[in-house]
Amino acid sequence: MIHVRQAIILLMTLWLRHIRCADSAHRPNIVLMIADDLGYGDIGCFGNTTLRTPNIDKLAQEGAKMTQHLTTASVCTPSRAALLTGRYGIRSGKWHLGLHEERYGDFKMHPLNQGFDRFYGFLGTNMKDFGNEGDRVILDLRPTWYGQLITLWLCVVIPLACMYKANFASLPVVVIVSLVWSIPLVMVYWTLDNFKFLNSMLYRDHKIVEQPIHLPDLTHRLVQESVEFMEESAKEGKPFFLYLAWSHTHTFLATAKEFEGKSRHGRYGDAVEELDWGVGKILEALDRLSIENNTLVYFTSDNGGHLEEKGVNGEVDGGYNGILLGGKTHGGVDGGIRVPGIISWPGHIPKNTTTDEPTSLMDFYNMVVMATGAAPPENVTLDSEDILPLLNGITSVSPHEFLFHYCGDEIHAVRCRPRTGFKTYKLVFKMPEYLPGTNQCQFVCGCHSARVLEKPLLFDVTSDPGEKSPLPSSYPGYSDILEAIKEAVAKHKSSIVPVESQFTARNLIWRPLWQDCCNYPKCSCSDPKYA
Ligand SMILES: *[C@@H]1O[C@H](CO)[C@@H](O)[C@H](O)[C@H]1NC(C)=O
Ligand SMILES: *[C@@H]1O[C@H](CO)[C@@H](O)[C@H](O)[C@H]1NC(C)=O
Ligand SMILES: *[C@@H]1O[C@H](CO)[C@@H](O)[C@H](O)[C@H]1NC(C)=O
Ligand SMILES: *[C@@H]1O[C@H](CO)[C@@H](O)[C@H](O)[C@H]1NC(C)=O
Numbered sequence: 001m002i003h004v005r006q007a008i009i010l011l012m013t014l015w016l017r018h019i020r021c022a023d024s025a026h027r028p029n030i031v032l033m034i035a036d037d038l039g040y041g042d043i044g045c046f047g048n049t050t051l052r053t054p055n056i057d058k059l060a061q062e063g064a065k066m067t068q069h070l071t072t073a074s075v076c077t078p079s080r081a082a083l084l085t086g087r088y089g090i091r092s093g094k095w096h097l098g099l100h101e102e103r104y105g106d107f108k109m110h111p112l113n114q115g116f117d118r119f120y121g122f123l124g125t126n127m128k129d130f131g132n133e134g135d136r137v138i139l140d141l142r143p144t145w146y147g148q149l150i151t152l153w154l155c156v157v158i159p160l161a162c163m164y165k166a167n168f169a170s171l172p173v174v175v176i177v178s179l180v181w182s183i184p185l186v187m188v189y190w191t192l193d194n195f196k197f198l199n200s201m202l203y204r205d206h207k208i209v210e211q212p213i214h215l216p217d218l219t220h221r222l223v224q225e226s227v228e229f230m231e232e233s234a235k236e237g238k239p240f241f242l243y244l245a246w247s248h249t250h251t252f253l254a255t256a257k258e259f260e261g262k263s264r265h266g267r268y269g270d271a272v273e274e275l276d277w278g279v280g281k282i283l284e285a286l287d288r289l290s291i292e293n294n295t296l297v298y299f300t301s302d303n304g305g306h307l308e309e310k311g312v313n314g315e316v317d318g319g320y321n322g323i324l325l326g327g328k329t330h331g332g333v334d335g336g337i338r339v340p341g342i343i344s345w346p347g348h349i350p351k352n353t354t355t356d357e358p359t360s361l362m363d364f365y366n367m368v369v370m371a372t373g374a375a376p377p378e379n380v381t382l383d384s385e386d387i388l389p390l391l392n393g394i395t396s397v398s399p400h401e402f403l404f405h406y407c408g409d410e411i412h413a414v415r416c417r418p419r420t421g422f423k424t425y426k427l428v429f430k431m432p433e434y435l436p437g438t439n440q441c442q443f444v445c446g447c448h449s450a451r452v453l454e455k456p457l458l459f460d461v462t463s464d465p466g467e468k469s470p471l472p473s474s475y476p477g478y479s480d481i482l483e484a485i486k487e488a489v490a491k492h493k494s495s496i497v498p499v500e501s502q503f504t505a506r507n508l509i510w511r512p513l514w515q516d517c518c519n520y521p522k523c524s525c526s527d528p529k530y531a
Contacts (some may be wrong), residue, residue, distance in 0.1 A: 026237040028345065028371050029230075029295040031282060032364065034243075035275055036076065036126070036250035037328055039305025039319025042272050043340045047322060050264050053274050055280030056342065059299060060292040061346025064353045068424065069300060070360050070415070070463075072383075073406050074336025075344045076125075076329055077502075079361065082246075083302075086365025086376075086384030090409055093499035098123050104514045107486075120204050121245065122213060130193035130215060131252035138192040140308070140443040143281050149189055156181045192512060199423045201516060202527060208518040209527040215254035218247055219278050221530055227285045234289040241368075244282065248275040251309055251317050253414045266315050293346045296371050298364055301339040303328045308443045325467045329444040330432045332412030334406035334467060345371070349391045352458070356462075357398035358417050358424055363387045381495050397422075402488040403493060408447035409501070415461070423462040427452060427485050458482065 041048055045057040045065055050384050072082040077096045078089025089095055094109060101108035111119045128135045138145050157178050163169040191198070200212035233240035253267045255274040263269030286292040299456035305319020305328040318327070325334035341359060343349060343417060348371075366384040369376050376382060385399035403415040406427075412430040417423075430452055457470035458481065471478060501507070517523035 014411055029239050029291055030241045030368055031295060031297045032243045033279060033299045035246050035248060035301045036308050037303060037319055038301035039321045040324055040340060041320040041322025042340050046340050051269050053276040055276045055283060056299060059344055060342045061295060061352045063349045064355060066341035066359045067354060067356045068358045069339055069341025070358060070403055071303050071337045071339055074303045074330050079302045083361045083364060086362050086382045088383050090406060090496055095502055100514055112205060122202050124199045126247045126250040126252060127195055128251040130200045135312050149185055153185055163207050191411050204395045209515055211523055211525055215252060216256055219274050220256055223278050226282060230285055230289060234291055246275055249319060253317055268317055296345040297343045300361055304336045304339060308440050323466045326432060326439055331407035331430060331447060332428060333451055337405055353391060355390055357390055358400050358403055359387050360400060360403060404492055410447060412450060414489060416481055416485050423460055425481055426461045427461045428457045
């Protein structure tokens with residue numbers, strides 16, 4: 001369907017059941033909650049003292065807080081693909097769920113065709129264009145966008161006018177060529193100026209139930225749909241898997257009235273506090289249904305806060321990554337990939353524990369396989385590790401000796417946790433090309449435009465989490481660490497089976513014939529359940 005912003009396509013709410021395994025009575029329920037673009041420093045138990053997140057903090061007290069929890073990418077699609085598959089995004093040909101693959105109506109990429117039994121949510125992404133403030137993603141990427149389009153138009157029309165003046169072309173020719181040249185430009189302008197009309201739609205299973213999405217009450221509805229599903233499953237005595245992908249805290253930021261203006265950090269803060277409320281409602285339902293002791297709950301974010309994200313009046317609309325460097329889209333810097341991670345599983349993970357060792361979003365896959373007694377697929381390379389011994393104190397060393405920090409299909413940095421000692425190191429090959437004197441880019445930092453460091457920089461992220469002071473080559477063990485990382489990268493690369501690139505023109509282009517719309521030609525409807 002709409003591939004225009006493929007890099008941030010996300011899922012809202014999905015349900016997966018039928019995990020193969022033995023004794024259903026003992027299988028735990030699984031609740032996976034993922035926030036969108038939530039920063040490392042936005043949550044109380046991760047050090048934020050000015051936003052109120054009592055429910056997420058309580059979840060951490062019920063289980064484990066992972067302070068060095070890493071995504072596999074600093075943008076959402078490859079990060080979410082890795083979460084669902086337990087493998088680096090580079091191994092998967094498709095990073096997103098969505099709609100069709102080969103032809104309109106095949107629904108091959110739809111969640112219901114990927115193992116989920118029910119779906120409620122959107123198949124693309126939330127966007128600042130979905131608000132009513134005239135804000136446009138394209139204007140953040142290219143502030144002079146309209147001027148560029150007009151210039152492009154004039155580049156053809158002015159020479160034509162000169163040719164007419166010099167009697168090289170007749171008036172009808174000049175007019176017709178000018179008009180023909182206007183068509184593609186008007187189409188491009190219209191498409192990029194109408195993201196809300198083209199992308200803001202909510203689905204229940206295969207059907208659009210709302211267009212455009214009414215964002216202020218979306219969090220309430222996600223909660224209600226999730227609670228109803230948990231209630232039904234509990235009543236039937238069936239273990240369930242709930243994938244609750246919050247639209248918070250991605251722009252466009254809208255909350256219900258009761259959260260508007262209530263936080264100390266504008267509408268971004270309001271969104272965090274509403275997100276926390278939603279998490280609380282889910283936990284409350286588990287309690288009410290008396291299934292909290294048999295439910296594994298995981299909360300995390302798909303990538304770091306988006307530092308460059310501003311509203312039309314310059315208000316901060318992106319998250320806060322604390323002391324970490326950079327943020328979303330910045331490739332391998334920690335602000336883009338180190339996110340809040342909390343996991344609770346009564347009876348298996350001790351209450352109120354903290355691990356500072358490196359863990360990955362991919363590890364959730366392993367946890368689900370173990371918890372449900374499912375058999376992992378035999379023919380695929382998994383990058384997911386068993387972190388349970390770390391969380392319940394059987395070991396104090398992360399199972400990840402190396403973690404590869406990708407930007408698109410390139411490794412920008414590698415983390416290394418030697419098997420002895422207590423330190424974690426990070427070797428950086430490429431850095432974002434920041435605007436002079438800042439730690440930010442023009443809205444997003446591209447992967448291929450990143451700066452290749454002449455000499456890779458090694459950081460001790462245990463004592464220097466902000467990646468401020470690279471270690472000198474005289475540091476004890478320096479060359480051994482570099483050598484070990486070099487070997488690990490070579491080994492990792494040799495395990496990658498090439499797949500189709502995500503970024504071919506064929507994959508990225510908008511297909512007007514696949515465009516969905518409800519009540520054609522009105523392209524407008526509201527979910528009757530919430531009318
Ligand atoms: C808490 O989060 C807000 C919103 O991201 C941020 O502006 C603020 O600086 C954070 N406060 C602290 C004390 O970390
Ligand atoms: C869940 O476990 C806690 C602590 O072990 C216990 O106090 C509580 O009663 C249990 N709840 C249910 C519904 O079994
Ligand atoms: C949880 O642990 C923290 C620090 O380790 C401690 O300050 C706090 O009192 C503990 N909370 C509970 C409810 O045990
Ligand atoms: C693994 O095997 C299954 C079942 O035979 C197949 O459906 C799947 O495509 C295979 N996956 C890969 C990555 O080869």
